[in-house]
Amino acid sequence: MIAEDFILKSYHTDLQNGTVKWVSPSNIALVKYWGKKADQIPENPSISFTLSNCKTVTEISFTKKEDDGFQFDVYFEGKKNEAFRPKIQTFFERIAVYMPFLKDYHFKIETSNTFPHSSGIASSASGMSAIALCLMSIEAQLSQESNALSSDSTYFKQKASFLARLGSGSACRSIEGELVVWGANECIKDSSDLYGVKFTESVHPNFKNYQDTILLVDKGEKQVSSTVGHQLMYGHPFAQERFKQAHDNLAKLKTVLASGDLEAFITIVESEALTLHAMMMTSLPYFILMKPNTLEIINKIWAYREAEHSKLCFTLDAGANVHLLYPEQEKENVLEFIKNELVSYCQNEHYICDEIGLGANQI
Numbered sequence: 001m002i003a004e005d006f007i008l009k010s011y012h013t014d015l016q017n018g019t020v021k022w023v024s025p026s027n028i029a030l031v032k033y034w035g036k037k038a039d040q041i042p043e044n045p046s047i048s049f050t051l052s053n054c055k056t057v058t059e060i061s062f063t064k065k066e067d068d069g070f071q072f073d074v075y076f077e078g079k080k081n082e083a084f085r086p087k088i089q090t091f092f093e094r095i096a097v098y099m100p101f102l103k104d105y106h107f108k109i110e111t112s113n114t115f116p117h118s119s120g121i122a123s124s125a126s127g128m129s130a131i132a133l134c135l136m137s138i139e140a141q142l143s144q145e146s147n148a149l150s151s152d153s154t155y156f157k158q159k160a161s162f163l164a165r166l167g168s169g170s171a172c173r174s175i176e177g178e179l180v181v182w183g184a185n186e187c188i189k190d191s192s193d194l195y196g197v198k199f200t201e202s203v204h205p206n207f208k209n210y211q212d213t214i215l216l217v218d219k220g221e222k223q224v225s226s227t228v229g230h231q232l233m234y235g236h237p238f239a240q241e242r243f244k245q246a247h248d249n250l251a252k253l254k255t256v257l258a259s260g261d262l263e264a265f266i267t268i269v270e271s272e273a274l275t276l277h278a279m280m281m282t283s284l285p286y287f288i289l290m291k292p293n294t295l296e297i298i299n300k301i302w303a304y305r306e307a308e309h310s311k312l313c314f315t316l317d318a319g320a321n322v323h324l325l326y327p328e329q330e331k332e333n334v335l336e337f338i339k340n341e342l343v344s345y346c347q348n349e350h351y352i353c354d355e356i357g358l359g360a361n362q363i
Ligand code: DP6
Pocket: 028, 029, 031, 032, 033, 034, 040, 046, 122, 124, 167, 168, 169, 170, 171, 226, 227, 230, 276, 317, 318
């Protein structure tokens, strides 16, 4: 597929109004997307676990209008929200060419998260994918083309992911589960820079119901937005080597996911997390996004792993919070370890239990 294939060419405008609703999850990258070209094209491929509990619920009501331009209102958790407007305005501008009906309707966008507001968890992946899916459901009602009609169709999912990417890169990995690859690469057939594809290679039972417990070390506003963070990779002295490394790590991870080799999984995932932070520490300007408690937790995890012969490991986003990844069979022990030894490093002792999930749903 090329971008032009996602342009809606003919649609009817008889529909006066309607409502659509989707719930879409967050995701956690194992191989990280960090660095992008124009039009939200990633510099390197990434792969993520789709999550199950951290989700955004979005309802869009649309009403026919006459005048030109975009018209929308945003409500977050029941209250009108002005802070989200610029991001959605930019999103509409980017996707208008693919969805010409956006100027024909007024949209009321009502959204809420299942995870607490200001938990420091990025909601752009779940939020943007939920909006993209709602818009696709509207397109399906208006379209005079057969390809977009069913939300189960490949075209529907691909275009939803394609649109979500234009809202926020990582959002394109939130449409489906349980593992999604985004970014053209040699080892995953049909992989694309334009949208995420479900990882359909073999996955060992060791990864079934894989757990992700998110320790909320810092719930504040992100010190560096990911959009600014990606720009730090322009002219970065280690950029080319890093992009190559991501390709290599994805190829290695493909083998590890098939074999179930958890030791090798840990090495790749932790190295990816630390490399992401190393990129930020070595860019200009430079940033340290970990907090002292992030490091305390990492050291505790390493000590626990050694003492208990555990397969617990960590990954990080572009912030201080720590994602603990571990096999389902270790759940009881790891939760005990968190309660006894890690919870004191979390802001207000706050953590969120999640696990690998199947993707978005229409409601
Ligand atoms: C560190 O998808 O939030 O979480 O495309 O600018 O919206 P934009 O960036 P975003 O970047 C996510 C970066 C990351 C790694 C990842 O999820 O792959």
